[in-house]
Amino acid sequence: MAETMFLFWGSGSPPCWRIMIALEEKKLQGYEQKLLSFERMEHKSSEVLAINPRGQLPSFRHGDTILNESFGACLYLENQFKSQGTQLIPDAGDEQAAVYQRMHEVLTLQDKLGAVIYYNWRVPENERHDSAxxxxxxxLNEELMLWEGYLEKLGPDSFVTGKNFTMADVMFFPQVAYAVRFGISTDKYPKLMEYYTKVKERPSIQASWPPHWKDSPPTMDILKDV
Incomplete structure (x- = not known):
C-alpha cells in the first residue's frame, strides 16, 4: 500500500516531519518520496505546484488522494490504516479528547515559535522594533511554560497526553525538537527537555530525523533567552 504514496518534503520542516513520523508509526515504510531544498526554492517547482497550488511542503499523495496539510494527512493515515502499526488516536472518549486538544494546541506553539525565530525574515528592517x-x-515563554506544566502534571516518563505515544506526540515532538535546534534553554524547561530526550530515541523519530541535522549539530541561539 505504501508504494502508492508519494511525499514531497523538506528537511527540518516540522509539518513534513509529522507526516514522516506518522508513516513510520503506521508501518508504511517504502513510500515514494523526494527531498526538496527550501533554499533553492524547489518547493515552488512545477511538479509541486501540480498537486499543491500554494507551493508549500509537505505535499502528499496517496493514489488519487492529495493532502497538503500535515494534520489532515496524519489523521487520514490513522483512519485509513487504523489496525496497522501504532494506534495514534485512542478509542476511549476522554483519552481521545485529550489527544485532539493537545494536537491542536500545537498550532499555537508553532505560531509563537515562528514569531520569534522568523521575525527578522518576516519583518522588513525599517519596521522592526525591540518592543515587538x-x-x-x-x-513564547508563557506558551512553553504551559507545556512544561502539562508534562509536569503527567509525571516522569510520560508522553504528552499520558503513558502512550499518540497523534499528539506526532504533532508536538517536531516543534520541541525545532525549539532545541534554535537554542532553547535546557535549564529553564527541564520537563520539555526530559520529553525531548525520551522521545527522540523512538524508532519512528530516528528513522525520520532531518538528514541535515545529523551532519550539523545545533549552533543557533535565537531562543537562548526566551
Missing part, C-alpha cells in the same frame, strides 16, 4: 521582539519572546 520582547513581546514575542514573552508570549
Amino acid at each position: 521582539v520582547e513581546r514575542n519572546k514573552k508570549a
